[in-house]
Amino acid sequence: MSRYDLVVIGAGPAGMTAAIYAVRANLNVLLLDKLAPGGQIINTNEIENYPGVGKVNGAELAIKMFEQTQELGVDFDYRTVTKIESLEGIKQIYTEEDKDVIEALTVIVATGTRPRTLNIPGEEEYKGSAISWCAICDGAKYRDKDVTIIGGGNSAVDEGTYLATITKSLSIITDFDLTADPVSSDYLRSLPNVTVYPYKRVVEFIGEGGQFKGVKFADKETSENEQIVQCEGVFEYIGAIPSTEFLQGTNLLEGHGFIEANERMATKIPGIFAAGDCISKHLRQVVTATADGAIAAQEASSYIKALRRQEI
Incomplete structure (x- = not known):
């Protein structure tokens, strides 16, 4: 002993x-x-x-x-x-x-x-490079680039508000809607470079030749209407x-x-x-x-x- x-x-x-x-x-x-x-x-x-x-x-x-x-x-x-x-x-x-x-x-x-993860194709391959869980840590490298956030809670909205100030565009994909406090959510939604995709389910992280390209998602309930948002980085905030x-x-x-x-x-x-x-x-x-x-x-x-x- x-x-x-x-x-x-x-x-x-x-x-x-x-x-x-x-x-x-x-x-x-x-x-x-x-x-x-x-x-x-x-x-x-x-x-x-x-x-x-x-x-x-x-x-x-x-x-x-x-x-x-x-x-x-x-x-x-x-x-x-x-x-x-x-x-x-x-x-x-x-x-x-x-x-x-x-x-x-x-x-x-x-x-x-x-981190709570999605366990979908591409996540394991790109985590730590194109997929991160900390905007304060990794956000600066995406200055003037296209970025996507997954999630709509307090962390997603708080970090999204920061990212929106430095990125070219910010897409937010969430399975409900923005659920942080209404004032913060409305402010983030109002920013000109922010697009919110509510009631969506992320399907896959897309890459080509080892290079990250974007996020594929679809309607949450029906899994129809698949879309791809092109971006250079993703931040997951699902808990x-x-x-x-x-x-x-x-x-x-x-x-x-x-x-x-x-x-x-x-x-x-x-x-x-x-x-x-x-x-x-x-x-x-x-x-x-x-x-x-x-x-x-x-x-x-x-x-x-x-x-x-x-x-x-």
């Missing part, structure tokens, strides 16, 4: 930052992830708003973060966490890969989210799924499956903290994830110091 001061679950920007801060606070740290380190940023072609870095490929930034954890001596392992139990101050982490139980004084959950299934049955989650954490990244269970996109929050960006991770690690360190003072 392995035992650590801190186990960080999730090796995205939040988790890796937490591990870096924690090991620098002289904690014995294990970083776990079921996939390659980096989280969602490894699927982002270019990141342009991470301070001090400039334009960088998402996978390259992830590698740099992970290399820093390894240079500092953070233990890393590929594990799929299935359950966390809190017993008399000790956290027990169970994984899918083996029967060994990992023990820790503290845990930081930083498992992020995964995000928090990767917190292993916490079902605990009191850590709100109604949509996100973790409830306070400003110190503390959850309702003492010694369990959370950081990054998996928590209930307003803005999900690399920079906010790293900030969450730093706070969570600092609080985990303080929690452990308090435990050790009680033992004296």
Whole structure:
């Protein structure tokens, strides 16, 4: 049975930052992830708003973060966490890969989210290049180009309002209509370079010779009247799924499956903290994830110091 001061679950920007801060606070740290380190940023072609870095490929930034954890001596392992139990101050982490139980004084959950996808032809081929889920991250490369948004909720309208200011044209394809607040929806609809296609179903992402060309869609109810809107980029806003299934049955989650954490990244269970996109929050960006991770690690360190003072 392995035992650590801190186990960080999730090796995205939040988790890796937490591990870096924690090991620098002289904690014995294990970083776990079921996939390659980096989280969602490894699927982002270019990141342009991470301070001090400039334009960088998402996978390259992830590698740099992970290399820093390894240079500092953070233990890393590929594990799929299935359950966390809190017993008399000790956290027990169970994984899918083996029967060994990992023990820790503290845990930081930083498992992020995964985009809800359409699972239609062309999506897998063009995701991360022509298909993105973050206009703030990737919108700038489509300046004066034709872009399509899929979705009509708050995220779609908010990001669409931003994209409309920099793109040549913006098409919005949604299976209902714009469902954000009426003032924001009406404003977006009124912009001269915006066209809304309501009550439509996206059928396929079109390409030719590896080059993305556009989006094919049809009437939602009848699947008739197929159309193709030509564009150079697509942003999908049909929801995000928090990767917190292993916490079902605990009191850590709100109604949509996100973790409830306070400003110190503390959850309702003492010694369990959370950081990054998996928590209930307003803005999900690399920079906010790293900030969450730093706070969570600092609080985990303080929690452990308090435990050790009680033992004296």
